[in-house]
Amino acid sequence: MHIHIANRGSDHFLKASYPVRVGIYTEVATDSSILHFNLNQEIIRAQGTDGNWPHPQEWLQRTAGNDWVYYSTGGYTGVFETTGEYYLPNLPYITNNALGGSPLHNRTVAALIQSWHPSLLALQAAGDRLPAEASAFLANAVRNDPLHLARRAQDLFAIIGGRPSVLPPDSRHVDYRVIPLTVCRGCLYKCSFCRVKNDTAVTPLSRREIDGQLDRLVVYFGDELANYNSVFLGEHDALLAKPELLCHAVEQAHARLGLADSAIAGSNVFMFGSVGSLLGTPRKLFAELDALPGRIYINLGLESADQATLDRLGKPLTSAAIRHAFTTLLEINESFPSIEITANFVIDDKLGKNHYNSLISLIRDGVDRTRDKGAIYLSPLRFDSPSRARLFTFYELKRHSRLPLFLYTIQRL
Ligand code: SF4
Numbered sequence: 001m002h003i004h005i006a007n008r009g010s011d012h013f014l015k016a017s018y019p020v021r022v023g024i025y026t027e028v029a030t031d032s033s034i035l036h037f038n039l040n041q042e043i044i045r046a047q048g049t050d051g052n053w054p055h056p057q058e059w060l061q062r063t064a065g066n067d068w069v070y071y072s073t074g075g076y077t078g079v080f081e082t083t084g085e086y087y088l089p090n091l092p093y094i095t096n097n098a099l100g101g102s103p104l105h106n107r108t109v110a111a112l113i114q115s116w117h118p119s120l121l122a123l124q125a126a127g128d129r130l131p132a133e134a135s136a137f138l139a140n141a142v143r144n145d146p147l148h149l150a151r152r153a154q155d156l157f158a159i160i161g162g163r164p165s166v167l168p169p170d171s172r173h174v175d176y177r178v179i180p181l182t183v184c185r186g187c188l189y190k191c192s193f194c195r196v197k198n199d200t201a202v203t204p205l206s207r208r209e210i211d212g213q214l215d216r217l218v219v220y221f222g223d224e225l226a227n228y229n230s231v232f233l234g235e236h237d238a239l240l241a242k243p244e245l246l247c248h249a250v251e252q253a254h255a256r257l258g259l260a261d262s263a264i265a266g267s268n269v270f271m272f273g274s275v276g277s278l279l280g281t282p283r284k285l286f287a288e289l290d291a292l293p294g295r296i297y298i299n300l301g302l303e304s305a306d307q308a309t310l311d312r313l314g315k316p317l318t319s320a321a322i323r324h325a326f327t328t329l330l331e332i333n334e335s336f337p338s339i340e341i342t343a344n345f346v347i348d349d350k351l352g353k354n355h356y357n358s359l360i361s362l363i364r365d366g367v368d369r370t371r372d373k374g375a376i377y378l379s380p381l382r383f384d385s386p387s388r389a390r391l392f393t394f395y396e397l398k399r400h401s402r403l404p405l406f407l408y409t410i411q412r413l
Helices: 079-083 107-126 132-143 146-160 169-174 207-227 243-257 275-280 283-291 307-313 319-335 353-365 388-400
Strands: 002-008 024-029 033-037 043-048 059-062 068-072 088-090 179-182 230-234 268-273 295-303 339-347 376-380 405-407
Touching: 002 132, 024 132, 024 207, 033 107, 043 107, 059 107, 079 388, 079 405, 107 132, 146 179, 146 207, 169 230, 169 268, 169 295, 169 339, 179 207, 179 243, 207 243, 230 243, 243 283, 275 295, 275 319, 283 339, 295 307, 295 319, 307 319, 307 353, 319 339, 319 353, 339 388, 353 388, 388 405
Parallel strands: 179 230, 230 268, 268 295, 295 339, 339 376, 376 405
Antiparallel strands: 002 024, 024 033, 033 043, 043 059, 059 068, 068 088
């Protein structure tokens, strides 16, 4: 057994074709596995090291919502081009992934999810001559058993008023490692195609409610705050919150969660917006957000620039409004260095030619030159039917696009 306490990983989220561990963590290595723990002694990663593990560069990661996600290389073929990341998160629930297999069903992988805690108990029992620091670590880590971790996730959801059903695609830049803070519940359109919406009417929270969440989040994350440099302002349309409330949330999240002082350089704010909230937001707010600390990512669900497709999706908007939002997004990205607005469009074999032609006309003809800001995410409409064959449409659109273009797999907290 080898225990390395407070290992310092990278202070940046790097996009690399090899595993990069970010932040501060403790490593416990045995002859059959490597386990990583956060600063609250909760398990966050696990990897088998015997010959049965699927790939030496792949690992399991546990999210703040207590999901075990398997990171695979996808054979290093096309993963980066399609997702913008070198590793493919394989999720333990049904989603709209276009890539990936079922590594979580692999016997060795599934066994490690079950066996890490009994292994830790066995190590603790065998380690009677350990240094005091290692013994103290093991005692705490053993207390954080699977049941306790499941309860902790429920506590987190209770603080913010429910589990976020989806995280913005831009949060891939920090490997979805975000502290959730709800600023506005519900969404404007309740589109019929959408699988992540809730029934809640649009309800911005008060300054007091936001501050109350922050107080509880500080206590909840405790020492582990040092490993977070990003916040997700939920739920589905944070841009609907009043400008002063949004600025307050960004400022206070930085001040109280210490985002800019974490072990990871830079800080980020992620949120969703919508056509209505973007077009209704005074330009002044973007100037104010731009002046605040951190980089701000706002992701919009535009879905289609074709009226027949919008009608079919049950998105109550006109194609003219979608085009207006798209040109506004380009202008804002051009004018404010710290703000990046990105947009989602749907893809599916069953959508008509006009959907794809209108999309090409936006991302090729509507953009005067190639830009590296303002990514477009293509979101498969179908759930749980990954198929590399369907990537043909994706590559065709990518070839035309003057904006970065990636696939969007819906991932929850
Ligand atoms: S796509 Fe966005 S606006 Fe439409 S129902 Fe889903 S969350 Fe709401």
